[in-house]
Amino acid sequence: MNHFSFWKYLLIIFIMIIALIYAAPNLYGEDPAVQIMGSAGSVSLNNQTMTTVTEALKKVGIIYQDAFFQDQTLIIRFASQEDELKAKEVIQQTLGEQYIIALNLFPRTPHWLRSIGAMPMKLGLDLRGGVHFLLQVDVDAVMNERLSGDLRGIGRALREAHIRYTAINRTGTSNVSLLFHDHDTAVEAHHFVTHQYPEFTWEMSHAATESDWTLKGSLSPQVMNETRLETLEQAMNTLRHRVNELGVSEAVVQAQGANRVSVDLPGIQDTAEAKNILGKTATLEFHMLDVSADAVVAQNTGVVPVDTRLYMDHDRPLLLKNQIVLYGSSIVSASAGMGEDGRPNVSVRLNGAGESLFTTVTAENIGKPMAVMYVEVQSTPAVENGKAVIHYQTLRRIISVATIQSALGSHFQISGLRDQTESRTLALLLRAGALPAPVTIIEEREIGPSLGEQNIRMGVLSVEVGMGLVIVFMMLYYGMFGLIADLALLMNLVLIVALLSLLGATLTLPGIAGIVLTVGMAVDANVLIFERIREELRRGVGIQNSVHLGYHKAFITIFDANVTTLIVMLILFSLGSGVVKGIAITVTIGLITSLFTAMLGTRAIVNLLYGKRTIKVLPIGV
Amino acid sequence: MEFFKHNTTINFMAQRKITAVLSIVLCCASFVILAINGLSWGLDFTGGTQLQLRYEQAADLTVIHQALEKVGFSDAIVTHYGTPKEILVSLAPKYAEKTLTALALTALPGATLQEVNYIGPQVGQEMISKGLVAIIVALLGTMVYIALRFNIYFAVGSTVALIHDPIIILGVFSLLHIEFNLIALAAVLTVIGYSLNDTIVIFDRVRENFRKLHKTESADVMNQAINQTLSRTIMTSALTLTVVLALFLLGGNALHGFALALMIGIVVGTYSSIYVAGSLTLALGLTREHFIPITKLVDDRP
Numbered sequence: 001m002n003h004f005s006f007w008k009y010l011l012i013i014f015i016m017i018i019a020l021i022y023a024a025p026n027l028y029g030e031d032p033a034v035q036i037m038g039s040a041g042s043v044s045l046n047n048q049t050m051t052t053v054t055e056a057l058k059k060v061g062i063i064y065q066d067a068f069f070q071d072q073t074l075i076i077r078f079a080s081q082e083d084e085l086k087a088k089e090v091i092q093q094t095l096g097e098q099y100i101i102a103l104n105l106f107p108r109t110p111h112w113l114r115s116i117g118a119m120p121m122k123l124g125l126d127l128r129g130g131v132h133f134l135l136q137v138d139v140d141a142v143m144n145e146r147l148s149g150d151l152r153g154i155g156r157a158l159r160e161a162h163i164r165y166t167a168i169n170r171t172g173t174s175n176v177s178l179l180f181h182d183h184d185t186a187v188e189a190h191h192f193v194t195h196q197y198p199e200f201t202w203e204m205s206h207a208a209t210e211s212d213w214t215l216k217g218s219l220s221p222q223v224m225n226e227t228r229l230e231t232l233e234q235a236m237n238t239l240r241h242r243v244n245e246l247g248v249s250e251a252v253v254q255a256q257g258a259n260r261v262s263v264d265l266p267g268i269q270d271t272a273e274a275k276n277i278l279g280k281t282a283t284l285e286f287h288m289l290d291v292s293a294d295a296v297v298a299q300n301t302g303v304v305p306v307d308t309r310l311y312m313d314h315d316r317p318l319l320l321k322n323q324i325v326l327y328g329s330s331i332v333s334a335s336a337g338m339g340e341d342g343r344p345n346v347s348v349r350l351n352g353a354g355e356s357l358f359t360t361v362t363a364e365n366i367g368k369p370m371a372v373m374y375v376e377v378q379s380t381p382a383v384e385n386g387k388a389v390i391h392y393q394t395l396r397r398i399i400s401v402a403t404i405q406s407a408l409g410s411h412f413q414i415s416g417l418r419d420q421t422e423s424r425t426l427a428l429l430l431r432a433g434a435l436p437a438p439v440t441i442i443e444e445r446e447i448g449p450s451l452g453e454q455n456i457r458m459g460v461l462s463v464e465v466g467m468g469l470v471i472v473f474m475m476l477y478y479g480m481f482g483l484i485a486d487l488a489l490l491m492n493l494v495l496i497v498a499l500l501s502l503l504g505a506t507l508t509l510p511g512i513a514g515i516v517l518t519v520g521m522a523v524d525a526n527v528l529i530f531e532r533i534r535e536e537l538r539r540g541v542g543i544q545n546s547v548h549l550g551y552h553k554a555f556i557t558i559f560d561a562n563v564t565t566l567i568v569m570l571i572l573f574s575l576g577s578g579v580v581k582g583i584a585i586t587v588t589i590g591l592i593t594s595l596f597t598a599m600l601g602t603r604a605i606v607n608l609l610y611g612k613r614t615i616k617v618l619p620i621g622v
Numbered sequence: 623m624e625f626f627k628h629n630t631t632i633n634f635m636a637q638r639k640i641t642a643v644l645s646i647v648l649c650c651a652s653f654v655i656l657a658i659n660g661l662s663w664g665l666d667f668t669g670g671t672q673l674q675l676r677y678e679q680a681a682d683l684t685v686i687h688q689a690l691e692k693v694g695f696s697d698a699i700v701t702h703y704g705t706p707k708e709i710l711v712s713l714a715p716k717y718a719e720k721t722l723t724a725l726a727l728t729a730l731p732g733a734t735l736q737e738v739n740y741i742g743p744q745v746g747q748e749m750i751s752k753g754l755v756a757i758i759v760a761l762l763g764t765m766v767y768i769a770l771r772f773n774i775y776f777a778v779g780s781t782v783a784l785i786h787d788p789i790i791i792l793g794v795f796s797l798l799h800i801e802f803n804l805i806a807l808a809a810v811l812t813v814i815g816y817s818l819n820d821t822i823v824i825f826d827r828v829r830e831n832f833r834k835l836h837k838t839e840s841a842d843v844m845n846q847a848i849n850q851t852l853s854r855t856i857m858t859s860a861l862t863l864t865v866v867l868a869l870f871l872l873g874g875n876a877l878h879g880f881a882l883a884l885m886i887g888i889v890v891g892t893y894s895s896i897y898v899a900g901s902l903t904l905a906l907g908l909t910r911e912h913f914i915p916i917t918k919l920v921d922d923r924p
Contacts, residue, residue, distance in 0.1 A: 126876070134745065146820070229696030236851030271723075271738075339747075446723075451674070451736045455874060462872040466865035473861060477624075510805055513877050516869045517812065517884070521819075528823065529863070531854040557826040560771055561819040567763045568815035571756050572808055577664070577749065580808040583880075622624065 001548050002611035003179050012604050014030050015596075016491060018525055019498035025109040025120040026497055031065065032084035033106035034091060036074040036099055037244065049095070056094040062087050077106055096578070104250065105267075121500045124508030124582065127456050129449030130266035133278060135439045136394075137235045138258045139228050143173065146227060147219070150197070150316040151176055154217075157196055163189045166212060175220040176200070179212040186213035199223045212433040228258065235439060236261050242277050252506075278441065281579055283328030288361065289369040289401065290319040313371075313398040320371055320398075326350070326358045328375075336420070336427040344423035345415040363407035372414055392438060459512035466516045467493070470523055480619035484605045485526035488597040492522050496586065511582030518590025521565070525598035529554040534622050543618050547610065551603055558598065562591050630849045635841045637902035645786060645898055652793025661797045664879075665739055666805025667753075669715040671722055674737035675730065680706035686730060693729040704875045708736070715743045753807045760814050761785065762782050768818075772825055773912050779903035780821045783894040787817050793881075806879035813887030816862070820895035823851050825903075832910050840909055844900055859892045907923035 036045065036053070050067055053076065065077040076091075078084040084103060092101050093292065097552060105128075107120050116193055125132050135513050147170060154176065155168050167179040178193075180186040183206070190204050193215070200217035207214070236253055239261055243251040252264040290308045298304050299317040308319045339345040350358070362370070374397045417423045467489065474482035474489075496515060500507060533550030540548065566588060573584035610618065665672050675681075683700050686709060690698040695713055703710040711726060723738055723858035761784055769777035788810045795802050837844060848855075863885065870881035 134742075136742075136744070165847065192708070218826045245731050316722050358795055440742075441740075443745050444738065444740035446735075446738035448734070448736045455876065458872055458874040462869045462877075465872055466868035467863045469868065470861050473864070477857070508879070509874075509876055510808065513805075513869055513873060513880055516865050516873075517862070520858075520865040521816070522859040523861055524819070527857045531851075535850065535854075553830075557823050560826060561822045563814035564764045564822060567767060567820075568760045568811055571760045575752055575756050575808075577666070579804045580811075580888055583805075583808050584813070 002544050002607050004607050004611075008600075009604055009608070012600055014430045016494070017054065019491075019495050021113070021116070021498075022118050022502050023494050023498040025107060025113050025118050025501060027110040028110070028120070030105040031077045031079070031108050032081045033075050033077045033104045034084055034088050035104045035106075036076070036095070036101045037072070045069070045072060046523050050074055052094060053489060054089055056090055057087055058085075060090055062090065066290060075104075075106055082256065100244065103267075112218055119501060119504075121497065122504065122506040123452075124506045124511070125264055125266060125452070126447050127450035127452050127459070127507065128266055128511045130264065131271050131274060131444070132445040132449075133263040133265075133275075133441050134256065134443035135261045135263065135278065136442045137232055137238070137259050137261060138438045138440070139231050140173075141392075141438055142231045143224065143227060147174065147176070150200075154178070154180070154193065154197060158189060158192070161192055163192060165189065171216075173334050174224055178215040178217075180215065181212065183213055186215055190434065191213055193217065209348070224582065232259060232261070239263055239278060239439070260442075267449065271444075275441060275444075278439070283375050284326075285324045285328065285373040286326040287371050287373055288323065288365060289321040289371055291368060292319050293319055295319045309400055311371075311373075311396065313401060318371065318398065318401065320373070325361045325370070331334070334427045336423040339413065339415050341415075343415060344417050344420045345413045346417065346423050346427045347411070347413050350410045358545065359407055359409055362404050366404050366406060369401050369403050371398050372402075373398055375543075455509045459509055462516050463493075463512060463519070467519050470519055474526075477621055479621040481530055481533075481606070482621065484609075485507065485530070485598075487605065488526060488601045489519060489523060491601050492518070492593050492597045495597065496590050499589050499593065500586070505585050506582070507586075508579070508582035510579050511586045514583040514586030515590060517583075518587055518594065521587075522590060522594030522598070524561075525554075525558045525594055526602060528558055529598065529602070530620055533618070533620055537620070537622060543610075543615060546618070547606060549601070558595065562595060565591060624853075630852055631845075632849060632852075633845055634896055635845050635901060635904065638897060638904070639906075641893075641897040642901065645894070648793070649786060649789050652789045652796070655793050655796045659799065661796050662799055662801050663750075664801045664806070665712065665741050665746075666804035667746050667750050667802075667808075669741045669743035671713045671715075671741075672737075672739040673711040673713075673723065673726055673735065674703060675709050675711065675733040676736050677733055678710070681733075683709065683711045686711075689729045690726065693725050695726065695729075709733075715741075715746075747879050749772060749804065753804075756807075756811060757788065757814070760811055764814070764818055768822075768825075772775060773908075775903050775906045775908040775912065776825050776899075778906060779899045780818060780825070782902050783821060783891075783898035784814050784817055785895050786898050787813055787887055787890050789864045790890050791883050794886050795883070800882065801879060804881055805877070806883050809880045809883035809887065813884060816884075816887060817891030817894060820855060820859075820892055821899040822852065824848055824895055824900060827851050834913075836910075840904055843910075844904055848896055848900060855892060855895070859888055863874055863888050 036049070050069075053074070054064070054067055057076075062083050063079070065079055065082070067074065067076045069075070076087065078087060088101055088103060092099075095101070106221045109119060126526075151168060151170055155165075158165055158168075158178075164185060165178050165180055169177050169179075171177050178189060180189060182273055186204055194202050197217065200219055203216045203218075205214050230254060236255060240251075240253045243263060243265065250266055252262075254262050256262050263278060268607075289307060293305045293308070293316040295310065298310055298319055304310050305319065307322050309322060311318050311320055334346050334348045336344065336346055375394065381610060400417065402415060415603070471486045471489065474485050474622065476482065478485065493515070496518065500511075505511075529550050532554045533546050536546035536549045537543070569584045569591075572580050573588070575581075646782060675723075681702070683702070687698065687700050690700070690711065697714060699712040701710050701712075702708065713722065713726075722740075723735070727733065727735060761781055764784065765777045765781045768780055791810055791813065792802070794800075795806070800806075824847050827850055828843055831838075831843045831847055835846075838846070866881050866884045866888065869877055870885060
């Protein structure tokens with residue numbers, strides 16, 4: 001009764017070998033590496049690039065260890081940080097601005113392990129240093145914007161179709177209402193909008209007390225939901241892009257719930273720059289200047305012509321027409337460069353959507369000045385009357401006034417920028433695409449690299465000490481069986497590490513705490529089994545029977561006890577914060593693997609050692 | 623090696639009136655302490671900014687506080703963090719976050735920044751309600767599982783024990799003015815799981831014994847179950863306590879709250895499994911009949 005079939009032993013050995021292989025990458029350290037990416041998809045990386053770079057490095061005598069491609073990124077590893085830093089400069093000079101070059105640590109995992117997908121566990125920011133941001137995406141602002149746009153569109157479409165309405169209004173967050181003088185027009189309009197704006201549900205009504213007919217349109221919850229999802233998706237894309245442009249490799253951008261995005265930047269030191277770039281919503285608006293009125297007079301009298309607004313451009317008053325000729329969202333790419341006059345400029349390329357109006361207007365206004373307005377929404381979280389609110393501040397700044405030289409097409413340049421820094425920042429923000437929704441940093445955690453190292457050291461030490469004590473204690477108390485349980489504990493640790501590596505889970509300090517805790521909990525399964533075996537032995541049940549009954553009877557208890565802990569861990573995981581997620585993941589994995597090692601792992605060894613022989617005494621410490 | 627006699631026959635349930643009083647007193651004391659001291663909520667719940675700084679020599683807190691006051695952080699809380707060389711500066715959420723770190727660092731020359739934590743007010747508020755919901759859902763979820771696997775008496779008994787444990791942990795945190803942060807909350811939830819583990823091991827034995835022993839009083843069945851599992855209970859508690867102690871001593875400041883809550887939880891949880899869950903289940907009137915399969919009355923009329 002106490003023996004496994006051959007295939008069962010084989011399966012256990014097979015699982016352990018696989019686990020060992022996938023846990024192995026964690027034993028190798030990391031090398032400093034330079035990571036090269038093409039910026040904004042404009043340049044491609046190929047073997048030619050690699051040759052250029054390696055030749056350049058050889059020329060200046062920097063020895064690199066390895067150069068290879070991974071996920072369209074060229075990675076070059078170095079033996080020391082010093083070489084890495086020198087190499088970065090050389091590579092930047094060789095390749096130029098069009099490539100993004102980032103410093104990175106690359107795992108020293110051997111090729112054969114990498115080729116089967118074995119990678120070390122990702123270390124959380126608290127273990128390696130870095131910055132974590134949680135950003136709130138203002139989805140409502142986008143919904144608002146969308147409805148306003150629809151409102152304008154419906155009005156224009158009705159006018160163009162010569163359907164006369166008396167009023168058009170927004171009612172609530174997702175409704176519009178149209179008023180008509182007579183029934184026939186209302187019916188005609190109803191027919192028209194139902195076809196033109198099917199994303200709204202339209203309903204006609206007539207209040208007895210009023211003379212007007214009302215047409216109510218409401219956005220369906222499904223459409224609103226889609227818009228929300230799209231907004232979050234787009235915000236994440238933009239953030240990802242911006243993070244790439246910051247030159248941070250291995251950044252993690254993830255959605256957190258319905259309207260939040262977390263951004264983890266390992267190793268970054270200049271958080272101020274990161275915050276500036278992440279937290280801003282910047283876009284461009286192109287306006288025509290009103291040259292028919294005198295801006296200085298308008299400034300002094302305060303009387304501004306219809307459809308224009310007064311802006312200041314470095315102390316110079318300017319009157320800008322309200323019509324937006326082009327939005328930043330039409331911009332596909334932008335790159336900083338030098339103009340013919342030796343001054344910094346930004347080359348802009350447009351997509352088809354914004355182009356036609358832009359081309360028409362610029363063609364009609366050749367020789368007239370056009371202003372480029374930089375619109376920035378800065379958001380700051382605050383507390384008001386005990387409630388958390390977010391303040392938005394829209395800053396408009398004219399960044400360039402240029403005379404239209406010719407009808408502008410899909411390619412043009414913005415000049416008149418102060419310096420190279422400004423041109424680069426502007427190009428970066430434009431390239432990253434206009435963020436549709438304002439984002440606010442609502443959480444920030446920054447951990448210095450030295451603290452990260454300290455955390456790893458202490459975490460590993462507590463695992464070692466905790467586990468060492470348990471191992472000694474088990475051996476003393478249960479003798480040979482204790483030793484078997486100790487082996488199972490080590491197997492468990494290997495399995496946890498292998499699974500965490502395979503799942504690509506991130507190991508954090510709380511996660512290590514979870515592993516330490518699991519050591520205590522995992523051994524419980526064996527304690528339960530061994531106590532049960534002892535009990536059966538005392539009752540005078542034969543040795544083989546005792547072992548069998550011990551495992552058999554303890555199983556139900558172990559199962560029930562673990563399921564309830566798993567329930568609690570799932571709830572912990574759903575809390576969502578990175579701090580508690582780490583614990584939940586490691587404890588959950590640890591409990592599942594401990595079930596395997598306690599029920600099958602130790603059983604296999606016990607069966608192998610004592611299963612077939614007729615033994616007189618079971619070395620279980622009784 | 624063995625710590626216990628083969629067949630311990632301690633009459634645990636004999637003291638159940640005394641321990642009931644003890645549990646009630648402990649819980650009431652916790653509530654009183656919480657009412658007086660309050661709980662020192664961590665940054666995760668209050669929002670605000672925390673800077674962890676390191677000096678080359680031992681840092682003088684008064685000097686640092688004055689320096690911070692000069693740049694406008696009048697209500698900054700400055701404390702030592704682990705070693706005398708390391709300090710923790712806590713700032714209320716009302717300060718604008720953008721330039722705060724830079725400003726504090728210029729005010730404190732000689733300090734190197736180890737860690738910055740900024741939590742927006744909305745995240746903090748949300749975390750409190752989420753944490754409460756998590757605890758309630760955890761209690762309900764495990765209660766339902768026990769009700770399904772065992773019966774309602776066990777479910778109520780164990781759930782009361784599970785409520786009992788966090789109350790005492792919170793009481794100790796309040797008494798010692800220890801910061802209650804997100805990771806401590808995680809510990810409280812873990813304790814709920816751990817304590818339940820202990821309870822289930824005993825309940826499992828009670829169920830088994832009821833089916834086996836036909837003419838024994840409920841209290842004796844409970845006693846027997848506790849005695850039979852005593853060796854395991856003490857072994858596991860001792861081992862888990864050992865590893866958590868290692869974590870408390872070696873894991874560093876960040877894990878202090880977690881390890882402490884677990885240490886209290888393991889001790890209290892072991893006690894409550896026997897004296898809260900066990901005795902309450904008896905007091906509720908658990909008898910053998912609850913384990914005999916109920917013969918269903920089938921109405922077979924057409």
